[in-house]
Amino acid sequence: MKNSVAFLVSVLVTGLALGLALLLDDGAQTVLGLPLLVTLALFGFVVQWxxxxxxxxxxxxxxxDLAGALTYASVIMLAALLSTPDARGAVITALVLLWCGRLGSFLFMRVKRSGKDGRFDDIKPHWGRFFMAWTFQGLWVFMTLLAALVAITSTVTKAWDVWASIGLLIWLAGFAIEATADRQKSRFKADPGNDGRFIRHGLWAWSRHPNYFGEIxxxxxxxxxATPLMQGWQWLGWASPVFVCWLLTQVSGIPMLEKRADEKWGGQADYEAYxxxxxxxxxxPPRQGTQ
Structure with a gap:
C-alpha cells in the first residue's frame, strides 16, 4: 500500500470515529466548542500521532502497546475529570485503569524482552503505513471504550443495580482469565527448556487463545x-465488545497467531492433536491426552 493511500485510510478512519462520537454524544457538555465524546475521541488519536x-x-x-495502554488511561481519566460520574461510572473508570495498567505493562515488558514486534517489520520504513497503524490504534481505543465513555459521561444518574453487579462479576471473570493466561504463557516462555515448543497446559489446554476470550x-x-444509562443512539455502545470480538477473531488477533503457529508447528503430531x-x-475441558 502506498503512503498516500495509507494516509487517506487514516483520515477516513479518524472521520468515522469522530462521526460516531458525535452521534452518541448527548449534547450536554462541550469542550472548546466540541461535543465531549468528540473531544475524547480526538484526544485519543492525538496521543497516538x-x-x-x-x-x-x-x-x-x-x-x-505501551502508548495504547496510556491512551486508554488518559482518555478514561479525562472523561471522568470532565464529567461527574456516579458510583457506576467511577467503578468503570477504576476497572479500565486496572486493566490497562496490567496489560500495558505486560505487553511493554514482553516486547522489551523479545527486542522486536514482528507485526511492524514490513510497515515501519513506510511513514504512511506506520502512521495508519497508530491511527488504527486510536480507533481501537475509542471503539473499545465506547460503552465505558457513554456511562462515565452520561447525565443520567442510576443507582447501583443488578446490571452493575452482574457486569462487575463478568468483568472480574474476564480479567482473571486474561491475567492468568498471560502469566502462564510468560512463565512457559521464560523456561529455556520450552524453547521452540508451544504451550498446552493450564488455561491453554482449555482454549488456544484464553487471553483473548478473557478480553472479550x-x-x-x-x-x-453501562446498559441502564444508554439512550437512543447510545445503544451503539454495545459495539464495544462486538468490536473487540471482531478484531480479535477476524483481524489482528487469532488469524495472525494461528497462521504463525501453523507455519512453526504445522505437521507435528503433537501440535495437530492439540x-x-x-x-x-x-x-x-480438555480431552484425555491433550495436556
Missing amino acids: AVFVPSFIGQTEHYY VLWTGIAVM KAATPVLIPW
Missing part, C-alpha cells in the same frame, strides 16, 4: 454495567 513521530524517526515499535468477556462486562482437540477461543 504524538508518539508516532519519535517512533518513526527512531524506527521502533517498542512503545506501540471483560469488555462485555463493562457494556452490561489443535484438533482444543477450541480456538471459548474454553472447554
Whole structure:
C-alpha cells in the first residue's frame, strides 16, 4: 500500500470515529466548542500521532502497546475529570485503569524482552503505513471504550443495580482469565527448556487463545454495567465488545497467531492433536491426552 493511500485510510478512519462520537454524544457538555465524546475521541488519536513521530524517526515499535495502554488511561481519566460520574461510572473508570495498567505493562515488558514486534517489520520504513497503524490504534481505543465513555459521561444518574453487579462479576471473570493466561504463557516462555515448543497446559489446554476470550468477556462486562444509562443512539455502545470480538477473531488477533503457529508447528503430531482437540477461543475441558 502506498503512503498516500495509507494516509487517506487514516483520515477516513479518524472521520468515522469522530462521526460516531458525535452521534452518541448527548449534547450536554462541550469542550472548546466540541461535543465531549468528540473531544475524547480526538484526544485519543492525538496521543497516538504524538508518539508516532519519535517512533518513526527512531524506527521502533517498542512503545506501540505501551502508548495504547496510556491512551486508554488518559482518555478514561479525562472523561471522568470532565464529567461527574456516579458510583457506576467511577467503578468503570477504576476497572479500565486496572486493566490497562496490567496489560500495558505486560505487553511493554514482553516486547522489551523479545527486542522486536514482528507485526511492524514490513510497515515501519513506510511513514504512511506506520502512521495508519497508530491511527488504527486510536480507533481501537475509542471503539473499545465506547460503552465505558457513554456511562462515565452520561447525565443520567442510576443507582447501583443488578446490571452493575452482574457486569462487575463478568468483568472480574474476564480479567482473571486474561491475567492468568498471560502469566502462564510468560512463565512457559521464560523456561529455556520450552524453547521452540508451544504451550498446552493450564488455561491453554482449555482454549488456544484464553487471553483473548478473557478480553472479550471483560469488555462485555463493562457494556452490561453501562446498559441502564444508554439512550437512543447510545445503544451503539454495545459495539464495544462486538468490536473487540471482531478484531480479535477476524483481524489482528487469532488469524495472525494461528497462521504463525501453523507455519512453526504445522505437521507435528503433537501440535495437530492439540489443535484438533482444543477450541480456538471459548474454553472447554480438555480431552484425555491433550495436556
